[in-house]
Amino acid sequence: MKVKDIANAAGVNPDTVRFYTREGLLKPTRNPDNNYQQYGADDLRRLRFARKARQLGFSLPEIRNILGEADEHHSPCPMVREVFETRLAEVEREISELQQLRERMKNALSAWQDMPDGTPDGHTICRLIEHWDEPTTPTNGKGE
């Protein structure tokens, strides 16, 4: 299979295939005649695996590790379970952050019902935002 074939088979952009190849997730051979990449059934399996893992929130380095384990005939499943649980916790944190954001936004919207559209006067840019209260969580976006 050539780039476009495997890309079609997995439903991804050919550039993604090239990118994954560069990143070492796929290991095609070369056609010595024309120097084209040749992907086999194994690469397609890896590519489909990688896409599913991406949908589950795994990062490319994580996927590379998992594939590497599999290459050495170790079971990647324990690693998968572990990363997966970490990731689930992250997703839940993201959800609750977004829910808080949504609440703050809705509160802001309803507060704005009553407020006039002021013209900036050198003291204020837009009260809508300036008089909006800070999120409860400290500014620090990072976990640290």
Next chain:
Amino acid sequence: MKVKDIANAAGVNPDTVRFYTREGLLKPTRNPDNNYQQYGADDLRRLRFARKARQLGFSLPEIRNILGEADEHHSPCPMVREVFETRLAEVEREISELQQLRERMKNALSAWQDMPDGTPDGHTICRLIEHWDEPTTPTNGKGE
């Protein structure tokens, strides 16, 4: 105020201040003696405004537009309301996507309870992921 002063006053990284200055959100003057940037009360107001707007999900170009409107003594508030409603819709979409992801992950986890950790055999990498079913929403992340 010098870079570090305004950064401290707004609780951000000095590099963020420099970055916002590069991006045209802040417009400090220069001290001709030493070529240092000099930020005034107005810049601090803009910076705080920008940070609040960021927390609400506004992009830097949007914030630049809003500040630009304010600079020309137009009320940015209508623009703020408009962008804000668009943004709220996005947040709600993100939430529901993440909730779907969470459900899929939880389902996967419970399905995995019963499954053994297979060793990759050339047909399978890790069943945990390979036998996980696709999300219902078509893969295509983009709106198109």
Next chain:
DNA sequence: TTTGACCTGTGAGTTGCTCACAGGTTTTAG
């Protein structure tokens, strides 16, 4: 044989910062 569709590698663009670097300035301590 000529078009058009594919292939190649590499480099840049996306977003919002953050950090690194090399050199100039100011403050502080001894």
Next chain:
DNA sequence: CTAAAACCTGTGAGCAACTCACAGGTCAAA
């Protein structure tokens, strides 16, 4: 007074995961 520490300057790279653009080589069908 001087030397070191702490600040300032601009610019360029790095992050994540692609996507697209470019310039040139290869191959299929008409």
